[in-house]
Amino acid sequence: MSEPAGAQARLAAQVESILNGAAFRKRDRDDLAEELYGHLWQRWQDGLASGLDEEAAADQAIRSFGQPARLSRDVTLAYHSRLYASTIGVLLPTVVTPSEKPRAYFAVWLVHFATFFAVTGLWVRALMEWTPVRAGIGVAGCLLAYLAVFAAFAAYGARQRWALGFARIELPFLFWWGALLAWSGMAAEQLEASVVGLLVAFVVMTVAQTPPRADDSPGRPALAAARSLAAARSLAAARSLAAGRSLAAGRSLVRVALSFIPRDWRLRSLSAWMYDRPIPRRLLAGLSGMLIVGSALPFVALNVADPTQIGPADMQVQLSVACTTSSSGDVSAIDVTASFSFKRTDLWPNGLMRALSGGGTTDQIALAVEGARPNGIPMITPQLTQATTGRDATDGSPLAFAPTGGDGMAVTALPDSASFKAGHHYEVTSNYSVAPGLRPGDVTPITFGYDHLERFYLQATAGCGQTSTAQRVSKLYVIGP
């Protein structure tokens, strides 16, 4: 096809517009382009012959040819399945055929894609790593958001102007989504000096106005988010807020972040390039609601009590301490036995992925056999023996674990806690030999703690000859949050 000029250039541009929006084999492109152009050219010629001027004839030819977005989809369907045309066929041409797209096109595409990616990432994570009910809520929320984002993405590919408006909602969503993820990442890993930690520090320090702490309650990021949303309503207010802190870097970052907020997008050419396909206000509000509510649901899910997971009431832990005395009346050995049983067990406590791959979930138990005699000598000394064994007392099978520590304290990681069976009784016994001279009255109470997946903690304390039932505690004596 030779280089056309004037009205013919418009016809060629129309062909490009159609083909750019379609997904099909590259080797067919030239043939199809020539054929479509030939049709428009002949229509244009007929218009000229009927007395129209060049521009009017071109208008008529373009108008009668059909809407490019519809034709693009039809061309895609001619080569691919309806499923492909509705998914990849929509998304792919929006980025792989630059052509005459305005410069701002890719920036907005990136917003849609990033939102799409963020929602995808979360539902995959929820499905693979969360407990069943939480995963269900999280995935349902993500799918809700997914539908809205996909509709906007598809509309953007079809050059429908309302998708630009929707991107305005997606941008602040992405900003806070990233901040929340960064926060949760830092909180989970207790990161202080890392990219994630710094990003979170930026948000909290410039907006909540105090440095973040690893043991912060969830209220602070929520407060930060609320303040930021309020501040984002006005660039001047946000600047003055940032200026109130002596954080030059923070102010710069705030400016960068706010520059993305669509006050003046400088996207007029992009907007003019798109088609005016208004959608009902209620539908736009509905899609926005789907994005916001849907993406909030996973965070809600994380705070929902999952009935498929056990609680403290589903577990019983007892501690028994037996002291053996020698003929001199001194304590020669201390036997500590912790027995525990489950009324029921967790279902996929670490998500579908761990359930499929097996293992990975561990409970921890901790024994603290500490204390000092009146003369200052430790009750249990490092050089004396300690042996810890475990077994399933119901069927007699051994409980494999590797105790650590030996000077009166043992923190032990149990094997895959998902393998525990409901109704079975498990026992962990530590036998301590003690140095001569320990009188029964000098034996300080011994503490046993059970940490179930860092979800809840049970702890019991007993002295010589005593048995004690463990109670729920917020933090274990020797290990804990």
Added chain:
Amino acid sequence: MSEERESGPQLSRGEFGLLILALLGRREMYGYEIVAELRRASEGAIDLPEGTVYPALRRLERDGLIGGHWVDVGSGAPRRRYYKLTLDGERALAGGRADWLRFKAAADAVLGG
């Protein structure tokens, strides 16, 4: 001529393909000619956006029902891609026409035509 038909009877993809096969059963034609002939033969009742004929032609060609070849027309005009029925296309046309007539008879019986 409407750019998009928003209401009224709509041609399905299969029906549109059958009409194109029927036109090509008469003689070789190129896209613009098919659109014009469709409009003329239907006395304007079938008035689709003109561009829609090309995806339909591509689909029929991909399915092996029609074959296309380029023809130079000279005098600075773009080349034209002419289409004609293949043997499979002729069989598909015959089958489609029979199906359509059966359907039409049934529809007429219901509608009282």
